[in-house]
Amino acid sequence: MSIVKILPKSADTAAALHDARQEHLSGWTRGGLDLSDRFPSEIRSVAARTEILTEGDFSDGMVIVRRGWMMQYRILEDGRRQVLQFGLPGDVIGYRADPAAPLSFSVEAVTECEFAFVPFSIARRILRQGGRDAQRLFEALSLSLDSAFDALTDAGRRNALEAVAHFIWRTSRRIESGSDEETVAEFDFPLNQEQIGDLLGLTAVHVCRTLCKLKSLGVVSLCRGKLRVEDPAALAEIAGICETHPDEWSIAG
Amino acid sequence: MSIVKILPKSADTAAALHDARQEHLSGWTRGGLDLSDRFPSEIRSVAARTEILTEGDFSDGMVIVRRGWMMQYRILEDGRRQVLQFGLPGDVIGYRADPAAPLSFSVEAVTECEFAFVPFSIARRILRQGGRDAQRLFEALSLSLDSAFDALTDAGRRNALEAVAHFIWRTSRRIESGSDEETVAEFDFPLNQEQIGDLLGLTAVHVCRTLCKLKSLGVVSLCRGKLRVEDPAALAEIAGICETHPDEWSIAG
DNA sequence: CGTACCCTTGACCGCAGTCAATGGAAGTGG
DNA sequence: CCACTTCCATTGACTGCGGTCAAGGGTACG
Numbered sequence: 001m002s003i004v005k006i007l008p009k010s011a012d013t014a015a016a017l018h019d020a021r022q023e024h025l026s027g028w029t030r031g032g033l034d035l036s037d038r039f040p041s042e043i044r045s046v047a048a049r050t051e052i053l054t055e056g057d058f059s060d061g062m063v064i065v066r067r068g069w070m071m072q073y074r075i076l077e078d079g080r081r082q083v084l085q086f087g088l089p090g091d092v093i094g095y096r097a098d099p100a101a102p103l104s105f106s107v108e109a110v111t112e113c114e115f116a117f118v119p120f121s122i123a124r125r126i127l128r129q130g131g132r133d134a135q136r137l138f139e140a141l142s143l144s145l146d147s148a149f150d151a152l153t154d155a156g157r158r159n160a161l162e163a164v165a166h167f168i169w170r171t172s173r174r175i176e177s178g179s180d181e182e183t184v185a186e187f188d189f190p191l192n193q194e195q196i197g198d199l200l201g202l203t204a205v206h207v208c209r210t211l212c213k214l215k216s217l218g219v220v221s222l223c224r225g226k227l228r229v230e231d232p233a234a235l236a237e238i239a240g241i242c243e244t245h246p247d248e249w250s251i252a253g
Numbered sequence: 254m255s256i257v258k259i260l261p262k263s264a265d266t267a268a269a270l271h272d273a274r275q276e277h278l279s280g281w282t283r284g285g286l287d288l289s290d291r292f293p294s295e296i297r298s299v300a301a302r303t304e305i306l307t308e309g310d311f312s313d314g315m316v317i318v319r320r321g322w323m324m325q326y327r328i329l330e331d332g333r334r335q336v337l338q339f340g341l342p343g344d345v346i347g348y349r350a351d352p353a354a355p356l357s358f359s360v361e362a363v364t365e366c367e368f369a370f371v372p373f374s375i376a377r378r379i380l381r382q383g384g385r386d387a388q389r390l391f392e393a394l395s396l397s398l399d400s401a402f403d404a405l406t407d408a409g410r411r412n413a414l415e416a417v418a419h420f421i422w423r424t425s426r427r428i429e430s431g432s433d434e435e436t437v438a439e440f441d442f443p444l445n446q447e448q449i450g451d452l453l454g455l456t457a458v459h460v461c462r463t464l465c466k467l468k469s470l471g472v473v474s475l476c477r478g479k480l481r482v483e484d485p486a487a488l489a490e491i492a493g494i495c496e497t498h499p500d501e502w503s504i505a506g
Numbered sequence: 507c508g509t510a511c512c513c514t515t516g517a518c519c520g521c522a523g524t525c526a527a528t529g530g531a532a533g534t535g536g
Numbered sequence: 537c538c539a540c541t542t543c544c545a546t547t548g549a550c551t552g553c554g555g556t557c558a559a560g561g562g563t564a565c566g
Binding site for chain 2: 553557
Binding site: 074076077080081082084095096097104105124127128129130131132134135137138139141142143144145146148149151152153155156157158198199200201240242 | 327329330333334335337348349350357358377380381382383384385387388390391392394395396397398399401402404405406408409410411451452453454493495
């Protein structure tokens, strides 16, 4: 029901740490950002681990990420969790075909976050009016779908090493697409191993083993929330990326 | 490149068989059907197994299914296949955020099919004009996303029995939502075990074992392309569906 | 009657899950 | 400032679900 539930105060200080790290993400140019500027919506800043939307509740709007990382997930009866997508600045999260049905997912802030909450009435108006804004909204949804297909392929048909490598690869592409630089060797990576595993269908323990292997192969390094791609070619190779075309293709990630 | 490639002639006769079976699907009321009626698009009928779009090719449009089952999938370098979604009448398949990039998936007809091919120029126009049509297009995309999230959860966090049960459950819900009747105990189910496995991240052999178990438990029966849910409660139980609310909720499938 | 496709079943194996212990880092409270 | 707690990463031993390989059978089609 409630839009914002603040979790233990401890999160605030951790969030402050992340705050500085997230700065360069503000350069994201994805369509969602414009939308949240151009339409009346509630802008909120929340601490890391804040639950924004809760599975089973009723909600009358969607979320546009403006700063930080967010996470959309689902919990099974026995507590297993499936992460559906991570939301970076510009991403739109939480639209549904039937706004009257209870939520089939939860949304929570991974880091300290700023986001816009756009009521469905506004979303409907954007679509009714058409134009550039409707296209942007459609495009944002389309990016989510691409992302979901990637995650599905990772979970369904790649082994742990391939899946983790592919996830890191496409995450770095997303970071790049939102940054000014052509390539970004090192970037903020606030996810823990459980969150990664819950997206890819692995356990935290096995994500750990897999990341250790990638590190020992000299492909990536990961320390204190900073991820560095040491050997982009090797990463792409393991991820099974075909380099047949210049990599301007498929920046969808 | 080519929009339509006809495969071995043998498929035609098999398709004719399916033809009659698919009849009742024409009752689908999903938004995509209206769209394909209201806008200039190329309507095509193809035999089962016809490849409509090919990964890596360039295509300037999207597909709206009107009759039959279609399938969107991706092939990894070594031949592993991940099915991304099955398209039933009314579903929209093949939109992308960047229409200029080569396709990251293929689309093929599972059964004999009729579909509309809508050029992106039309799609853009629909969004630019706004109104009910833009909403319908958005809603269709949103249904795809729901469907992808379901498949992701099946592949990532459910075991084989749960995943297959859940897939059958939501497929029957989709069939119901497109039919006139309240509940549909038996319906046409043209997928083979390899196709099911390629959606859920299983092998055909293991899908076989799993289906056999579901049959021996008396939950479903499946014979000659007809699937019958013998024990809906048991199916929902295995699928992990919480029956806390009347089941009008979450018909997204 | 032969062939192609698909389903079924069994034996075996390996990737990833489970359980458990350890240790470090960061936050909390006395 | 220092115990204490919490969270998370790491590592090892063991297990099991589902993959792999292979053989056999049914059905439809040519």
